[in-house]
Amino acid sequence: MRVAISSSGTSLDSNVDPRFGRCPYYIIYDTKTDSSEHIENESRQAMGGAGIQASQFLANKKVEAVIAGNIGPNAYRVLSAASIKIYSGVTGTVKDAIEKLKKDELKETLAPNVQSHFGTGPGMGTGGRQ
Amino acid sequence: MELDLEWEQEVGSKLIVSIASGKGGTGKTTIAVNLALSVGYCQFMDYDVEAPNASFFLKPDIKHVKKVTIKHPYFLKETGADFSKCAEFCHYNSVVAVGSEVVFFPELCHGCGGCLLVGPERAVREKDITIGEIKKGSAKPMIDFFMGNLKPGYMRTISIQSELDKSLERSELVLIDCPPGNSCPMVFAVKDSDYCILVTEPTPYGLNDLLISIEVLKNMNIPYGVIINRDGIGNDEVEKHCIRNNIKILLKIPNDRGIAESYSRGETLIEYDESWKTKFKGMISEIEGVVKR
Numbered sequence: 001m002r003v004a005i006s007s008s009g010t011s012l013d014s015n016v017d018p019r020f021g022r023c024p025y026y027i028i029y030d031t032k033t034d035s036s037e038h039i040e041n042e043s044r045q046a047m048g049g050a051g052i053q054a055s056q057f058l059a060n061k062k063v064e065a066v067i068a069g070n071i072g073p074n075a076y077r078v079l080s081a082a083s084i085k086i087y088s089g090v091t092g093t094v095k096d097a098i099e100k101l102k103k104d105e106l107k108e109t110l111a112p113n114v115q116s117h118f119g120t121g122p123g124m125g126t127g128g129r130q
Numbered sequence: 131m132e133l134d135l136e137w138e139q140e141v142g143s144k145l146i147v148s149i150a151s152g153k154g155g156t157g158k159t160t161i162a163v164n165l166a167l168s169v170g171y172c173q174f175m176d177y178d179v180e181a182p183n184a185s186f187f188l189k190p191d192i193k194h195v196k197k198v199t200i201k202h203p204y205f206l207k208e209t210g211a212d213f214s215k216c217a218e219f220c221h222y223n224s225v226v227a228v229g230s231e232v233v234f235f236p237e238l239c240h241g242c243g244g245c246l247l248v249g250p251e252r253a254v255r256e257k258d259i260t261i262g263e264i265k266k267g268s269a270k271p272m273i274d275f276f277m278g279n280l281k282p283g284y285m286r287t288i289s290i291q292s293e294l295d296k297s298l299e300r301s302e303l304v305l306i307d308c309p310p311g312n313s314c315p316m317v318f319a320v321k322d323s324d325y326c327i328l329v330t331e332p333t334p335y336g337l338n339d340l341l342i343s344i345e346v347l348k349n350m351n352i353p354y355g356v357i358i359n360r361d362g363i364g365n366d367e368v369e370k371h372c373i374r375n376n377i378k379i380l381l382k383i384p385n386d387r388g389i390a391e392s393y394s395r396g397e398t399l400i401e402y403d404e405s406w407k408t409k410f411k412g413m414i415s416e417i418e419g420v421v422k423r
Contacts, residue, residue, distance in 0.1 A: 049238050056217060059228040073382030076233060082228035 001031045003101060004058045005094045006068035010038040011024030018069030019118075020088075027094050028063065031102060051075030059084060066127040067097050068121070077114040088113045145162050145421060146304040148177075148323040152339025154310035157359040157383070162307040163187040163268045164399045168410035171272040173302050177319035178309040179262065179278035179290040189399050190275035192267035198278075198293050199258040200241040200286055203249075205232045205305070211250035219248045237283045244299070262290045266297065287315040292360045298322065303414070320347070324421045326354040327380060333364035337371060344377070354378075360385040366422060378420075 006023035007014045017023030022044040029036040039061075043053035051071070055078035058066060065085035078088055087111040090097050100106050149162040157177075163184055166174045176184040188351040203225070205213055213227040225245055234422035236259065247253045265282040269275045274295050278290040288307070298304060308319040320326050328343050330336040340356065347354045355378035358368055372379050383389070383399070392402040400407045 046223065047221075051233065052223040052226055052235060053240075055228045056223075056228065077235075078226045078228065078233050081226070081231040081233050114283075 001089070002028060003031065003065040003098070004028050004061070004063045005097055006041075006066070007038070007094050012036060012098070013091070014094050016067065016092060016094055016097050017089050018091075020066070020068035020071045020075055021054045023048075023068070026054075026058065028061065029094075029098050030063060032093055039099045044093060049074065052078055055082070055084075065101070067101065069123050070114040070118055071109065071112055072114050072116050072118055073112040074116055137148070140402055141388045144300045144303050144322050145324045145418060146298070146300065146306065146322050146342045147307050147325050147417060148306040148320045148325060148393040149327045149329060150308035150316055150343060151329040151340075152312050153330065153336050154342040156331045156336060157185070158310070158329050159307055160359070160399060161327060161329050161357055162305050165410050165414065166269075166305050167271075167398060167400055168407045169303055169305075169414055171302060173274045173299060173304045173308070174269070174276065175294055175298070175304065176275075176277035177291055177294060177308055177309045177315075178296075179254075179280045179287055180309060180315070182279055182305050185275070185277055186350050186396055188269040188273060188275060190269035192265045192275075194266040196264050196293070197260050198262050198264060198290050199254040199260050200289055201243060202236055202239055202259040203234070203245050203256055205234060205249075206253045206255065207232055209250070209253040211253035213249055213253070214275060215246075216245035216249040219244050224398060237285070238305060240285065241289075254355060261286050264290065264293050265329070266295075268391065288318050288352050291315065291318050293302055295322075297367050312339070316343075317346060317350070320352060321350065323352050324416045326352050327357055327417075328354055329357045329359055331360045331364065332358055332362075332366065332368045334367065336364070337368045340368060341371075355380040355417070355420075377383075380416070381409060 006017040006020050007025045007027045007072055010025055021074060026039045026041055027036055040069040043050045046053050052074050055075045059082040063092060064112045066079060067087045067090050071086055071088040086109040116118045149158045151158050166172050176182040213232040216225045217227040222238045222240055224235045226233045246256060261284045264278045268277045276294055280287055280290050306319055309315040318387050326347055328340060330340040356372055357380050361382040389402055
C-alpha cells in the first residue's frame with residue numbers, strides 16, 4: 001500500500017506534521033517494498049483550498065492512504081471521493097506512524113477531525129479581510 | 131450647448147467621499163454615519179458588505195431588497211465525462227476530479243465560468259446562486275440609504291459592491307462607508323471617490339495600516355486626509371508622520387469613555403455631543419475646497 005504522511009521534514013525521523021494541507025513535505029511510503037520518497041508540498045502556499053489541492057495531488061500520485069495530524073472537511077471529501085484511507089490524529093515520528101500502520105494499530109478516520117482553515121497560520125489563508 | 135454643460139456641472143457633479151481605514155475597528159462607520167447626519171442631505175452607501183453595520187445607527191426604513199446572484203457550475207457526473215481539465219483550470223481549487231468522481235466546493239468558486247470553457251462539452255452547466263442582497267431605503271433627516279449584504283461563507287464581495295455601484299448618483303453628496311483593509315474590496319469601494327477620509331488610531335498597528343492605505347490612494351490619484359480616532363491612546367507617531375509628510379489631519383476624536391458608552395447603545399457622536407455637528411460640516415466644506423481647487 002502506498003501511504004502519504006504529512007511531515008515536517010524530509011526523513012523518516014521527522015515528525016508527523018499536524019497540518020495536512022499546509023505541511024512542508026509528504027513522505028510517500030510503500031509498505032510492500034519498504035521504500036520511501038519525500039515530496040515538497042506545493043499546495044502549502046495556496047491562497048485557499050490547500051487541503052483540496054493536496055488531496056488531488058496525492059490522488060494523482062496513486063496514494064492509497066494518508067496519515068496526518070489533522071484533516072479538515074474539504075480534504076476529507078476529496079480523499080473519500082478518491083477512496084483514499086485516512087488516518088488522522090497521529091503524532092510522533094513518521095517512522096513510528098508507519099510501524100503502527102503496519103501493526104494495524106492506527107484507526108481509520110471516518111469523519112474530518114478539524115474545521116476548515118484549522119492549519120492556516122496568521123497571514124495566510126483565503127485572502128479575505130485584512 | 132453651453133447651458134447644458136453648466137446644468138450638468140450643477141446637478142451631476144456632487145462629491146463622492148469615501149471613508150476607509152487599513153486597520154479595522156478604527157471608526158469608519160462612526161465617521162461616515164456622523165458625517166451623513168451632520169450634512170443631513172446625502173446618499174449613504176455601506177460598501178462593507180461582509181459586515182455592514184451603518185444601518186444600526188442610521189436606522190433606515192428599507193423599501194427595496196434585491197437579490198444578487200452569480201453563476202455556479204454543476205457537473206453532470208452521469209455522462210461519465212472527464213472533468214480533470216476543469217480541476218486543473220480552477221485557480222481556487224473549487225473543482226476536484228479524482229478518477230470518475232468530481233467534487234465541487236461552492237464556497238471557493240469565484241464564478242468565472244472557466245470550467246465551462248475548458249471542460250467536456252455539455253457536461254458542465256451553469257445555474258444561478260444567490261450570494262447576497264442589496265437594500266435601498268431612506269433615513270432621517272434626508273438620507274438616501276444603500277447597503278449590501280454578502281452571505282457568510284461566500285467570497286464574492288465585489289459582485290455585491292458592483293450591484294451597489296449601479297445606484298451611485300452624483301446628484302447629492304455621496305458618502306461611502308468602506309470595508310476595512312487595503313485589498314480588492316477596499317480598492318473597489320474607493321475607486322470613484324473624489325476624496326478619501328482615512329480613519330486611524332494612534333497606535334503602531336494603526337500607523338502601519340494607514341501607510342498601506344496611503345500607498346493605495348496615491349496609486350489611484352485620490353486625494354486624502356486623516357482622522358485620528360481615540361486620540362490619547364498609543365503614541366504620537368501617526369501625527370508626526372502626517373506633519374512630516376504634509377498630510378492633512380482633518381479631525382481628532384479623543385479617547386473618551388462617554389463616547390464609547392453611547393456608541394455601545396447604538397447612539398451617534400452628534401447625539402452624544404451636538405457640537406461635533408459643526409466640526410463634521412466644516413470638514414465637508416474643507417474637503418469640497420480641496421477637491422475643487
